Amino acid sequence: MENNVITLTGTVETEPLYSHSVLGEDFYSFTLRVPRLSENDDLLPVTVAARQMDPVLIKNGNKVKVKGQLRSYNKYTGTKTRLILTVFAKGIAPAISEDNENPNEIFINGFICKAPIYRRTPFGREITDLIVAVNRAFNRSDYIPAIAWGKNAVFSENLEVGSNVMLWGRLQSRNYSKKISEEETEIRTAYELSITKIEKMA
Secondary structure (H helix, E strand, C coil): CCCEEEEEEEEECCCCEEEEEECCEEEEEEEEEEECCCCCEEEEEEEEEHHHCCCCCCCCCCEEEEEEEEEEEEEEECCEEEEEEEEEEEEEEECCHHHHHCCEEEEEEEEECCCCEEEECCCCCEEEEEEEEEEECCCEEEEEEEEEEHHHHHHHHCCCCCCEEEEEEEEEEEEEEEECCCCCEEEEEEEEEEEEEEEECC
């Protein structure tokens, strides 16, 4: 079983733009609008290699199905670093009607790398924030923020650093305000795995 699998079905929101090059291969990024059960949609970043680019398929307004992995990297801005998440596409195809039944699914198998943070919302809802390290080839790891609710939050609260866990859920986007200076704030977008099921490996 692969340890990092994500499948998204949605509408191409932005045209692909050049992102970066690695070992002579170019990569492009675009935004995919993925529906939620609520009225809101998630706007999720997708990265695709040039050799898999299909400009006719990956076009604003087209509905596509993306299969790949959720990956992370550090972006250096001045003296600070930010953890950036993106869906690394391994395959993109036209969406069919059956794909809309589960438009946002993710599974990861990784290790708790930071002590869980448990809290309650003002309405009394229980939440636990997790950071899970998922091994990748060439001794690399992806660091995935995850959020658990209710009984999953209670279960996750006492997980120890180093615990091997399997998580199922969906990738969601969330806007927040970041204070830049005394007079300036900036709207940013965070991405996290919203957990629907969690299991601790023996």
